[in-house]
Amino acid sequence: MSQARRPRLDVGALEEGVLAGDRAVLAQAITLVESRKGDHRVLARELLTRLAPRAGQAIRVGITGIPGAGKSTLIDGLGTLLTGRGHRVAVLAVDPSSERTGGSILGDKTRMDRLAMDPRAFVRPSPTRGTLGGVAARTRESMILCEAAGYDVIIVETVGVGQSETAVAQMTDVFVVLVIAGAGDQLQGIKRGVMELADLVAVNKADGDRAEAARAAAAEFRAAMRLLRGSEGAWRPEVLTCSALTGDGLEPLWERVRACLDALVAHGELALRRRRQTLRWLWQLVDEGLRARFDAHPGVGRLAPGIAAAVEAGTLPPTVGAERLLAAFAHPDGADERGAP
Amino acid sequence: MSQARRPRLDVGALEEGVLAGDRAVLAQAITLVESRKGDHRVLARELLTRLAPRAGQAIRVGITGIPGAGKSTLIDGLGTLLTGRGHRVAVLAVDPSSERTGGSILGDKTRMDRLAMDPRAFVRPSPTRGTLGGVAARTRESMILCEAAGYDVIIVETVGVGQSETAVAQMTDVFVVLVIAGAGDQLQGIKRGVMELADLVAVNKADGDRAEAARAAAAEFRAAMRLLRGSEGAWRPEVLTCSALTGDGLEPLWERVRACLDALVAHGELALRRRRQTLRWLWQLVDEGLRARFDAHPGVGRLAPGIAAAVEAGTLPPTVGAERLLAAFAHPDGADERGAP
Numbered sequence: 001m002s003q004a005r006r007p008r009l010d011v012g013a014l015e016e017g018v019l020a021g022d023r024a025v026l027a028q029a030i031t032l033v034e035s036r037k038g039d040h041r042v043l044a045r046e047l048l049t050r051l052a053p054r055a056g057q058a059i060r061v062g063i064t065g066i067p068g069a070g071k072s073t074l075i076d077g078l079g080t081l082l083t084g085r086g087h088r089v090a091v092l093a094v095d096p097s098s099e100r101t102g103g104s105i106l107g108d109k110t111r112m113d114r115l116a117m118d119p120r121a122f123v124r125p126s127p128t129r130g131t132l133g134g135v136a137a138r139t140r141e142s143m144i145l146c147e148a149a150g151y152d153v154i155i156v157e158t159v160g161v162g163q164s165e166t167a168v169a170q171m172t173d174v175f176v177v178l179v180i181a182g183a184g185d186q187l188q189g190i191k192r193g194v195m196e197l198a199d200l201v202a203v204n205k206a207d208g209d210r211a212e213a214a215r216a217a218a219a220e221f222r223a224a225m226r227l228l229r230g231s232e233g234a235w236r237p238e239v240l241t242c243s244a245l246t247g248d249g250l251e252p253l254w255e256r257v258r259a260c261l262d263a264l265v266a267h268g269e270l271a272l273r274r275r276r277q278t279l280r281w282l283w284q285l286v287d288e289g290l291r292a293r294f295d296a297h298p299g300v301g302r303l304a305p306g307i308a309a310a311v312e313a314g315t316l317p318p319t320v321g322a323e324r325l326l327a328a329f330a331h332p333d334g335a336d337e338r339g340a341p
Numbered sequence: 342m343s344q345a346r347r348p349r350l351d352v353g354a355l356e357e358g359v360l361a362g363d364r365a366v367l368a369q370a371i372t373l374v375e376s377r378k379g380d381h382r383v384l385a386r387e388l389l390t391r392l393a394p395r396a397g398q399a400i401r402v403g404i405t406g407i408p409g410a411g412k413s414t415l416i417d418g419l420g421t422l423l424t425g426r427g428h429r430v431a432v433l434a435v436d437p438s439s440e441r442t443g444g445s446i447l448g449d450k451t452r453m454d455r456l457a458m459d460p461r462a463f464v465r466p467s468p469t470r471g472t473l474g475g476v477a478a479r480t481r482e483s484m485i486l487c488e489a490a491g492y493d494v495i496i497v498e499t500v501g502v503g504q505s506e507t508a509v510a511q512m513t514d515v516f517v518v519l520v521i522a523g524a525g526d527q528l529q530g531i532k533r534g535v536m537e538l539a540d541l542v543a544v545n546k547a548d549g550d551r552a553e554a555a556r557a558a559a560a561e562f563r564a565a566m567r568l569l570r571g572s573e574g575a576w577r578p579e580v581l582t583c584s585a586l587t588g589d590g591l592e593p594l595w596e597r598v599r600a601c602l603d604a605l606v607a608h609g610e611l612a613l614r615r616r617r618q619t620l621r622w623l624w625q626l627v628d629e630g631l632r633a634r635f636d637a638h639p640g641v642g643r644l645a646p647g648i649a650a651a652v653e654a655g656t657l658p659p660t661v662g663a664e665r666l667l668a669a670f671a672h673p674d675g676a677d678e679r680g681a682p
Contacts, residue, residue, distance in 0.1 A: 041664075045658075045660070045661045045664060048658040048660065048661060049657065049658060049661050052655060052656060052657060052658045052661075053655065053656050055655070056655050137660060140659075140660075141658065141660060144658060193534065193537050195569045196534050196537055220564075220568055221568065221569075223561075223564070223565065224564065224565035224568040224569050225569070227561055227562065227565040228536045228562075228565050228566075228569055274655075275653050278652055278653060278655065278659055279649065279652060279653055279659075281659040282648075282649065282652045282659040282662050282663055285659055285660060285662075285663030285664075286632075286635065286663050286666055286667065287628055287631070287632060289663060289664075289667040290628070290631040290632065290635055290667070290670070291627075291628060291631065293667075293671075294627065294631055307623075308620065308623065311619055311620060311623045312616050312619060312620055314393060314394065314396070314397050314615075314619065315393060315394050316390065316393060317386075317389040317390060317393045317482065317485060318481075318619055318620075318622040318623040318626055319386070319389065319478060319481075319482060319626060320386045320389055320390050320393075321623050321626075322623055322626030322627050322630060323382075323386060323626075323630075325627055326627065326630040326631070326634075329631070330634075
């Protein structure tokens with residue numbers, strides 16, 4: 001960790017550096033926020049509390065897509081387009097798979113050639129350890145730091161690993177699903193439920209020989225989304241084509257991101273969406289914290305395996321199992337109120 | 342409540358009566374399970390623990406659809422078809438809206454003329470009070486009782502109220518979404534995410550003048566589902582038409598319910614799905630119980646409104662708010678560790 005090489009962590013200096021837009025200090029602040037050490041968490045809480053009021057001014061865009069859909073190339077092209085227009089772009093990632101592989105694929109700077117060299121861009125890989133909840137929490141906190149540092153476009157990317165798309169949709173304003181025209185008639189690799197989250201679907205690789213297939217796929221998606229997605233809220237999902245390779249369609253894609261945001265703002269939904277997201281996050285963290293205490297309780301630890309096995313086998317109703325576990329949790333000394341199931 | 346008119350609640354007698362398939366005793370047992378009184382809960386736990394090993398043999402079918410889609414008529418017709426074939430059919434409901442209206446619409450016997458008079462059927466309205474989680478838990482427990490009483494087909498119906506469809510999908514083997522051909526090109530009234538849960542989509546009211554429109558709608562749904570739903574698992578969702586009014590299509594509908602179940606069994610997914618459902622239910626109940634204790638904690642109660650408001654306003658990061666609340670919860674006497682945010 002980079003902290004080891006630094007003499008001290010001064011919250012005031014970090015705050016000042018982040019607010020000044022110093023990328024090295026921002027990187028150091030994110031490393032602090034990602035740390036699990038107790039004293040680092042205390043400093044991180046202090047830093048986040050100071051900077052939170054300075055965040056919230058950016059457009060937050062979530063982007064997902066299966067490996068091979070062209071996420072990195074698209075973000076590289078879109079980000080470069082935006083910095084060229086004067087925006088400051090931060091790219092963050094939620095990739096719980098990095099826990100297993102020992103390294104993060106998402107947000108890899110080497111996959112974003114232009115953006116990695118761009119002084120108006122900041123690319124940060126996914127935190128490399130932790131559960132999805134932990135990784136997502138660190139990314140949310142990094143977003144606060146990036147916004148305080150003056151980045152006005154935050155792109156959060158994720159690959160379809162379990163529930164990571166939902167986590168990203170719940171921390172962004174506009175959610176983009178990147179697909180490619182497949183050989184078959186199905187959404188290869190896209191998990192159930194992801195298309196439900198999309199504000200925009202972009203059919204990528206609409207270039208050369210593949211342009212026609214991409215347009216046909218877009219038309220099919222358009223019809224399917226119209227049928228299966230209601231018209232709840234201010235924005236009705238749209239489908240378009242683009243080529244991250246040639247850059248075609250990136251300007252229209254950004255234009256529709258803005259149109260979605262404008263529609264949300266006009267109907268008062270952006271503020272509502274963000275308030276809901278942030279409150280849901282608060283209570284989710286509370287639930288996770290409660291569960292961690294529960295799991296660490298010695299009485300619960302003794303009973304839980306037997307109760308879970310009996311419930312799984314169908315010999316104990318879940319309600320009864322839950323009530324027994326909660327009764328055990330109520331004893332601070334860890335003494336069992338009743339025997340094993 | 343009917344208990345008031347009865348001299349005592351004898352768990353042994355209830356167990357015996359339920360196992361003998363006595364409908365009056367089954368109804369009484371469900372009323373006990375639905376009760377929130379502490380002593381009733383103790384008896385209900387005991388009864389459920391005795392009967393759980395005798396449950397699990399039924400086919401569990403979830404059915405949802407917007408009001409007016411024809412759920413009651415369909416269940417009346419389908420249930421009568423099944424009792425005619427020798428099945429014993431129980432109809433349960435999850436309807437959290439009954440909390441607000443003071444009465445349950447779903448599972449209303451008067452809407453199921455034939456089934457309500459059928460000695461091989463048991464129709465039970467939704468519990469009329471409680472949160473979605475509570476209502477769903479009571480319905481799950483009632484399912485155990487019905488299965489122990491020898492009902493081999495359990496139909497759980499719900500109307501699209503918030504997350505009730507997910508709750509029903511998580512307690513059944515096969516989930517059927519009932520729709521009707523609409524005037525427009527959208528799924529009027531069906532909430533986002535519900536089509537993702539469907540194993541079968543039935544376009545109802547495919548009779549008379551409306552038959553052609555229903556068939557066209559089914560073809561559109563079929564194309565859309567093929568595109569937006571992956572081929573995860575053993576079963577690929579199907580779309581068909583039926584008329585609850587004339588009874589046309591009810592036999593094929595049941596045949597496809599069985600085909601779905603057979604596919605799940607053949608791939609070992611039924612057992613897996615049920616084990617997952619029951620374990621998820623256990624931990625969900627634990628989480629709800631923990632949260633109830635948390636909410637009842639005096640120190641938390643003092644801090645929570647201010648922290649939630651600060652988080653919602655964006656002046657306090659959710660992680661910091663959650664850590665403060667959890668710190669307050671750690672003090673059993675309710676003393677604040679720190680001041681308000």
